[in-house]
Amino acid sequence: MPFIVEQSGAITVISVTGHLIVANRQELKHVVLERLRTGDREFLVDFAETGYIDSSGLGVLVSLSKKVREQGGELRLAALNEDLRTLFQLTKLDTLFTIVDSREEGLRDS
Amino acid sequence: MDPELIFHLPSDVLRIEDAVEKVVARCHRIIELERRASRVRMNLRVALSEALSNAMLYGNGADRSKRVRVELTITAKAIITRVTDEGPGFDYEHVPDPTTPESLLKPDGRGIFLMRRLLDEVSFNDRGNSVTLLLRRDPVRRE
Structure with a gap:
């Protein structure tokens, strides 16, 4: 399982350990939607242990962010390294998400 | 120049990760010391992953009986x-820009x-x- 899910107060933290790509995007979607269904509203996706993200991975983040927002919550991103941050900048998705430097910052600033 | 590596894959997205690593590993054996090696780590990985995904899902219509051919050629100047x-x-030729405000919220494209x-x-x-991906090499000059 490339995703580790933990609860920190009201925040659901999902660590992506590996790649977020076309082959596993549905797993992330399932995890977030299931948590959303049971009442979670604040999500922090931690990319500290992530290799790379493809366009399908970016797409699932866009789609989940929209669904979470529709329920009054927020899906934020944490710990993008320089390479991953470049992907968000190139696609201008850095304008769509709140991106924090680390999981600690994401938990502190919630 | 003869390809460094040729292989075929079924149209199964679960095979993409291994295929990408196979190509990147072959590149790294050759260009490990180059300044642009980090571009292989990220840029080639993502771009190749996209090309394979497009080929399997859109080109071959996710039909597992149809195959995707991958060729890697490394010249003095580029990884192809x-x-x-x-x-x-x-x-x-008609691919919409995904960064426009109206496209930004779309999950694909x-x-x-x-x-x-x-x-x-x-x-x-x-x-x-058939798509050809070219990444220029930037060899480290030896004094």
Whole structure:
């Protein structure tokens, strides 16, 4: 399982350990939607242990962010390294998400 | 120049990760000391992943009986990867810009855009079922 899910107060933290790509995007979607269904509203996706993200991975983040927002919550991103941050900048998705430097910052600033 | 590596894959997205690593590992054996090695780590990985995903899902219509051919050629100046599917071809000239405000919230449509932004050259054959990805090398000069 490339995703580790933990609860920190009201925040659901999902660590992506590996790649977020076309082959596993549905797993992330399932995890977030299931948590959303049971009442979670604040999500922090931690990319500290992530290799790379493809366009399908970016797409699932866009789609989940929209669904979470529709329920009054927020899906934020944490710990993008320089390479991953470049992907968000190139696609201008850095304008769509709140991106924090680390999981600690994401938990502190919630 | 003969390809460094040629292999075929079924149209199964679960095979993409291993295929990408196979190509990147072969590149790294050769260009480990180059300044642009980090571009192989990220840019080639993402672009090749996109090309394989497009070939399997759109080119071959996710039909597992159809195969995708991968060719890697490494010249003195570039790393060239060609991905070819068995499909009818793709209209690569009419790909909308995914960064416009109206496209930003769409979950798809970023694959070709990313390939073009991450690599030095991306070209298609006339039929549109074969994409060639070119990443220029930047060898470290020895004094």
